[in-house]
Amino acid sequence: MTAADTLRPEPPGSASARRRSTSARRRSTTARRRPAAPGPGETRHSPLTARRKKLFWPLLLPATLVYVVFFAGPSLFTLWLSLNKWAGAGPxxxxxxxxxRRLFQDPTFRHSFTNTLWIIFGAGGLTFLVSFGLTMVLREMQGRKAARSILFFPNIVPSVVIAILWGFLFQQGGLVDSVTKATGLPSPNWLGQGNLFKVIMIGLVWTSTGFYTTILMAAVDQIPPELYEDCDLAGANTLQKFRHVTLPLMWDVVGMCAVLWTISAVKVFEFIYAFAGAAGQMPDTGVWNTALYTYGEAFASGGVPRYGSAAASAVVMLALVGVLVVLIRRFMRRDSVQY
Structure with missing residues (x-):
């Protein structure tokens, strides 16, 4: 074929002309169907995104109303009430x-606040120490699922029932008193004022250990067993396995448990009230924490209720929880470990 043949126009009815005409019509049809590209500053949403935007507020509004009515509203009212003097009726x-100012000048509140800190750090430290020990034991134990169920049992029983049982165990002639006398150890008055708060802390440790052990064991179950096999080949003991493998790989779960403990420890009420209180009477102020102090100010058995002081105590509790949670999150922050 010569150059002249190449430049010569094809007849309108030729096959190649028909193919080019068909391709041109297809390109024009596709161009008409294709949506125009969004201009600068414009965002094109799919129909699914548009439907989601329409359903956003109808689905979010009920939860927002519940949050405002039952949490945000009462919290703001408590804050306002803490700045007022009110007996529950009248202006x-x-x-x-x-x-x-009166709160921090009150020796009862200062003692209650100290007891709250003892519960958070003292009972909390013992709870996590025992939970870590049980985690090391249960990881290599046969029948650990049954053992976990037994440890978790105190969390199923109501706190009031546990408090009554705890009182029977430590009363004069009870199980603990009988065991100490049988072993020849001195048997103090466990329910006396000098030992009552210590017994309460021991009870809180006992009732909480199973709960946190169960959570920690759920995290341990996710750790690959090959890592422990490598430790066995290296000759590591149980404590070294926990320090170098178990604890780093469940560190995030430990931080979550620390936050949960802080929140629950500040709110401890039923156990102390039922264990140390008499029928229709508040416990002795020596075992009060901030929750019992708040209750005593708002629902005093004698005298005029002081709802303003009770609200101020509740605000202090909320501030304490907020500060401790922020500090725990900062202290427990670490890079995630991939395994």
């Missing part, structure tokens, strides 16, 4: 920060 009188 409020604005007092500013007088409730907070």
């Amino acid at each position: 409020m009188s604005f007092t500013g920060l007088d409730n907070y």
Whole structure:
């Protein structure tokens, strides 16, 4: 074929001309169907995204209303109430920060606040120490599922029932008193004022250990067994396995448990009230924590209720929880470990 043949126009009815005409029509049809590209600053949403945007507020509004009515609203009212003097009836009188000043000048509140810190750090430290020990034992134990169920049992029983049982165990002539006398050890008055708060802390450790052991064991079950086999080949003992393998790989779960313990420890009420209190009477102020102090201020058995002071104590509890949770999250922050 010569150059002249190449440049010569094809007849309109030729096969190649028909193919080019068909391709041109297809390209024009595709161009008409294809949506125009969004201009600068424009975002094109798919129909699914549009439907999601329409359903956003109808689905979110009920949860928002529940949150505002049952949490945000009462919290803001408590904050406002802490700045007033109110006996539960009649008008409020604005007092500013007088409730907070009186609160920290009250020796009962200071002692209650100290007891709360003892529960958070003292009972919490013992709870996690025992939970870590049980985690090391249960990991290599046959029948650990049954053991976990037994350890978790105190969390199923209501706190009031556990408190009554705890009182029977430590009363004069009870099981603990009988065992100490049988072994020749001195048997103190466990329910006396000098030992009552210690017994309460031991009870809180006993009732909480199974719960946190169960959570930690769920994290341990996710650790590949090959890592422990490598430790066995290296001659590592149980404590070294826990320090170098178990604890680093469940560190995030430990941080979550620390936050849960902090929140629950500040709110401890039923166990102390039922264990140390008499029928219709508050326990002795020596075993009060901030939760019992708040209850005593708001629902005093004698005298005029002080709802403003009770609200101020509740705000202090909320601030304590917030500060401790932030500190725990910062202290427990680490890079995630891949395994």
